[in-house]
Amino acid sequence: MKKVIIFTLLVSLTLAGKAQSSKTTSSPSTSSKTETSDPDNLASQFFSQVMGVAISATSNTKMYQFIYDWLGTPYRFGGNTKKGIDCSGFTKAMYDKVFNTTLLRNSRDIFSMTNPLSKDELKVGDLVFFKIKSKSITHVGVYLGDNRFAHASSSRGVVISDLNEPYYSRYFYKGGRITESLKEE
CATH class of the missing domain: 1.10.10 (Arc Repressor Mutant, subunit A)
Known part of the structure; x- marks a missing residue:
């Protein structure tokens, strides 16, 4: 509410x-x-x-509006609706609606669609990948800038978190930027 x-x-x-x-009718040279x-x-x-x-x-206010609309949505493994969504479902839905780009369905497959990046190379809209208590990628989110990222947390649902939080810092694997050849024009 x-x-x-x-x-x-x-x-x-x-x-x-x-x-x-x-309503402003002043000339372009004097209006601001x-x-x-x-x-x-x-x-x-x-x-x-x-x-x-x-x-x-x-x-890209469309991206921030998308995130805002999903904030608080509960986590559900394999979910892809406002009743429940997982990290890759959230990322896939955002890229589809905001960037007109179709992503694969799980975080490991999404990573295969990217050019890997270090944390200091990240730009707004890039993806962040984590290996949480695993040797393979288990989590994905979308980078927002200022070390913040949006994702579907298994414990808190869709939230915004900080990459510098000890938990995320510990499990951060790499960033990724979708390769240009995969983006739809």
């Missing part, structure tokens, strides 16, 4: 910002959008607060 109220407030502020900016009337800036400020990452107005 709290998410619905917050989202409604964001939409109201965004619409008010669009209405205010459309203020932070409070720019809907993209309002959205980025909102998601920055909710997700704990610095998000610019030029960021």
Whole structure:
């Protein structure tokens, strides 16, 4: 319920910002959008607060909106709905809806679709892979910047976590960027 109220407030502020900016009739050389009337800036400020990452107005707000819509969804192994979802299902759904890219269904197979990256090479939208108490990849999430990532945790459902948390730092394996040849144009 709290998410619905917050989202409604964001939409109201965004619409008010669009209405205010459309009323401005000054010439392009003298007009400038203020932070409070720019809907993209309002959205980025909102998601920055909710997700704990610095998000610019030029960021992929569609990705952050997707994550926000799924936050709190319970974990269910093999699940792919709002009733329950696992880490690879969440990642696959996000890439399908946000990036128009079809991923394979489990974290090991998804890793095979990427160019591996070190932690310091990660960019927003890249994938992060973990080997949790295993010799093979067992978990995947989506990097948000500022060492934060979104994922479906087996104990907490869809959440945003920090790569520097001792648990995730211990089991982090590699980052990955989907190879360009796999992206749909």
